[in-house]
Amino acid sequence: MPNANVVISAEDVSKVFVIAPRVRSGLRHVIEDKVSSILRAPFRSTPTRKWRHFSGSDRQVEEAQFWALRDVSFRVQRGEIVGIIGRNGAGKSTLLKILSRITPPTSGHIKLKGRVASLLEVGTGFHPELTGRENIYLNGAILGMNSREIRRKFDEIVAFAEVERFLDVPVKRYSSGMYVRLAFSVAAHLEPEILIVDEVLAVGDAAFQKKCLGKMDEVSQSQGRTVLFVSHNMPAVTRLCKRAILLDAGKVVVDGPSSEVINHYLRSDLGTTAQRNWADASTAPGDGVVRLLSVRVKTHDGEISESIDIRYPVIIEMEYSVLTPGVILSPNLHFFNEEGVYLFASAETIPHWRATPRPVGRYTSTACIPGNFLAEGTIIVTAAMTSLNPLKVHFWEREVVAFGVIDCLEDNPVRGKYVGDIPGVVRPLLDWSTAYLGSQFQSVDATLSGELSSTAH
Numbered sequence: 507m508p509n510a511n512v513v514i515s516a517e518d519v520s521k522v523f524v525i526a527p528r529v530r531s532g533l534r535h536v537i538e539d540k541v542s543s544i545l546r547a548p549f550r551s552t553p554t555r556k557w558r559h560f561s562g563s564d565r566q567v568e569e570a571q572f573w574a575l576r577d578v579s580f581r582v583q584r585g586e587i588v589g590i591i592g593r594n595g596a597g598k599s600t601l602l603k604i605l606s607r608i609t610p611p612t613s614g615h616i617k618l619k620g621r622v623a624s625l626l627e628v629g630t631g632f633h634p635e636l637t638g639r640e641n642i643y644l645n646g647a648i649l650g651m652n653s654r655e656i657r658r659k660f661d662e663i664v665a666f667a668e669v670e671r672f673l674d675v676p677v678k679r680y681s682s683g684m685y686v687r688l689a690f691s692v693a694a695h696l697e698p699e700i701l702i703v704d705e706v707l708a709v710g711d712a713a714f715q716k717k718c719l720g721k722m723d724e725v726s727q728s729q730g731r732t733v734l735f736v737s738h739n740m741p742a743v744t745r746l747c748k749r750a751i752l753l754d755a756g757k758v759v760v761d762g763p764s765s766e767v768i769n770h771y772l773r774s775d776l777g778t779t780a781q782r783n784w785a786d787a788s789t790a791p792g793d794g795v796v797r798l799l800s801v802r803v804k805t806h807d808g809e810i811s812e813s814i815d816i817r818y819p820v821i822i823e824m825e826y827s828v829l830t831p832g833v834i835l836s837p838n839l840h841f842f843n844e845e846g847v848y849l850f851a852s853a854e855t856i857p858h859w860r861a862t863p864r865p866v867g868r869y870t871s872t873a874c875i876p877g878n879f880l881a882e883g884t885i886i887v888t889a890a891m892t893s894l895n896p897l898k899v900h901f902w903e904r905e906v907v908a909f910g911v912i913d914c915l916e917d918n919p920v921r922g923k924y925v926g927d928i929p930g931v932v933r934p935l936l937d938w939s940t941a942y943l944g945s946q947f948q949s950v951d952a953t954l955s956g957e958l959s960s961t962a963h
Contacts, residue, residue, distance in 0.1 A: 512619070513700060513732050514582035514605065519614035521575040521600050521756075574600040575756040577614070584699075587726045587733040589747035589764055591740070591771060597756040598736045602702050605734065620699025620732075621650060623692075634678035638669055638688055641677055645692045659695045666721070667691035687714060694721050701725065704736045719746055739884070740768055740813055740912040768912055771813055779908040780804075780812035787827055791901035792891070795833050798901050799868070800825045801889050803909045806877070816913045816933070818877040824889050825870045832863045833893050835900075837871040840888040849885070849931050853892075861894065878935035880911045881928065 575597045582588050590598050603609045604616060606624035632641045642663055646656035664670055667688040669680075677685060693701060701722065719742055725731045737743055743750055743764055750767040752760040760767045780803040784790035791798040804821040805811050814820045824837050838853035852873055886908045891900045 511583045512581050513584050514580075514619075514734070515615075515617040516581070516601075516605075517579050517615045519575055519578045519601070519604060519611045519616060520573065521597075521604060521609070522612045523572045523574055573756050575604075575611070578753075578756070578758055579614075580751060580758065580761055582732055582734070584732055585726055585730040586749060587722060587735060587747045589743035589750040589767075590734060590736045590753065591738070591743060591750055591767070592753035592759075596753040598753055599704060600756075601753070602704055602734065602736060606702055618700060621697075622700045622702060623694075623696060623698035624702040632677050632685070632689060635676055637676055638667075638673045638680070641688070642692055646696050651696060656696070659697070663688075663691045663695045666695065666717075683714075690718055690721075694718075694725060697729075698731065700732045700734070702734045715742075722746060738910070740771075740910045744768060744912060768813065769815070780810050782906050791903045792826070793900050795828070795830045795893065796835060796891050796900050797827045797829065798824070798889060798891070798903060799827055801887070801903075801906045803887070803907050812909045814880075814909050814911050816878060816880065816882060816911050820875045820877075820880070820909065820911075822873045822875070822887060822907075823870055824872075825868070826891065827868050828864050828866050831866050834861050834863050834895065836892050836894060838890050838892060839873055840890065842886045842888070843883055843931060847931055849880075879932060881930050881933040882911050882913050884908055884910050 578597070578601060590601065592598055600609075602624065604611050605618070606622060608624075633644060636644060642660060643653065643656055646653075646659075664673060667684075667690075669684055669688050672680065672684065677688070680688070690703070693703075703718075703722065722733050722735065723746060726733050735743065735747060747764045749762065750760075750764040751758060752767050752771055760770045781800065782802075783800040784798065787797045787799065800823075802810055802823040802825075803812065803814070804823060805814060806818040806821070808821075822839055824839070826837070828835065836853050838851060840851045841849040843849055854871055854873075886905050888902065888904045889906045890902045892898060893900060
């Protein structure tokens with residue numbers, strides 16, 4: 507029995523892309539490919555390549571298949587805001603393009619109930635030669651709205667997008683930020699039953715991102731519309747979405763409450779920005795004195811991860827190779843937030859009486875940031891190495907790694923029962939105490955009561 511409240515239903519949805527054919531020519535390649543195919547045949551359960559032969563030729567074209575999605579199934583109820591998370595290449599954008607009917611699935615079924623507005627990439631649904639005003643009407647017409655309905659929403663759209671001065675300018679002259687502001691405003695205000703938003707909001711500034719998150723919450727809570735939200739911003743997913751779906755390698759890994767799904771994500775090392783390695787020391791950052799080999803972000807239990815629970819310590823490891831003896835080195839780290847604000851710096855402190863040159867060899871220096879210190883958001887790390895007496899910078903590697911600080915809202919002593927946004931670039935857990943002083947004011951209370959009583963008489 508179908509559920510009347512289900513507005514999105516995906517059943518065993520798969521999508522395969524054929525990568526550009528690679529032509530192999532010559533008799534030697536033909537023999538090699540034939541022998542290789544025969545040897546692999548007994549072990550091949552699911553073919554991942556097809557072979558197409560041109561008659562009358564010794565050429566072959568190898569068509570490599572890439573499965574962007576594999577048997578993805580889920581349902582979304584009316585009024586839900588569902589976050590879709592996962593590392594780059596997990597299949598998130600492909601899924602949204604299928605739901606938006608931009609591309610069909612290779613297999614499986616999608617059922618949608620109601621109008622769909624999508625914001626998947628800068629410029630989606632806009633004609634570059636038309637003005638902002640004309641594109642508002644064009645998008646409304648695509649959604650099936652008449653001119654009267656569009657006019658009723660027109661002023662709200664323009665005010666939200668903050669593009670009044672450029673309304674009659676062709677959108678091809680807009681900056682990417684202006685483009686996104688207008689596109690999101692159109693998608694959110696023209697009353698679609700389903701709103702699909704990809705990571706494109708990251709193009710806008712922080713204030714507008716916050717404004718968009720509030721609007722998505724509003725259209726869901728007060729207007730009963732459904733929102734699918736793809737983002738790498740875990741704090742935003744945590745606050746906005748009660749439910750999340752984690753994709754990896756085109757498959758659904760976890761589908762459930764956002765706090766549980768994000769916890770799984772931060773433990774599973776599915777991220778892509780938590781580690782940076784240089785395999786070739788000769789091209790690694792540095793000079794003839796020292797070379798940087800790798801930088802890693804680790805959770806308190808030693809797992810490499812780009813997502814860190816706000817309650818626990820985060821560990822930054824810097825591995826490097828000392829090439830020249832006799833130099834006193836000081837590894838240091840510099841931390842910025844996603845808006846480019848310089849949060850703080852930290853260097854390995856060495857007492858002057860213990861500051862001795864390090865022998866040639868390989869080293870790992872580790873810095874530990876305590877739990878309940880950093881605020882929610884993305885933290886970007888720059889790794890550097892300096893020497894003392896005289897002071898010299900041997901490498902300064904900008905944005906070498908990044909990680910997200912996530913508040914899962916469960917049993918957090920800082921939050922208590924408060925679930926809103928907590929401002930600031932850091933969020934330390936301070937020692938608080940409260941003393942009861944009521945007994946000191948009893949006489950004052952009694953005096954005030956007497957004065958009020960005599961006044962009343």
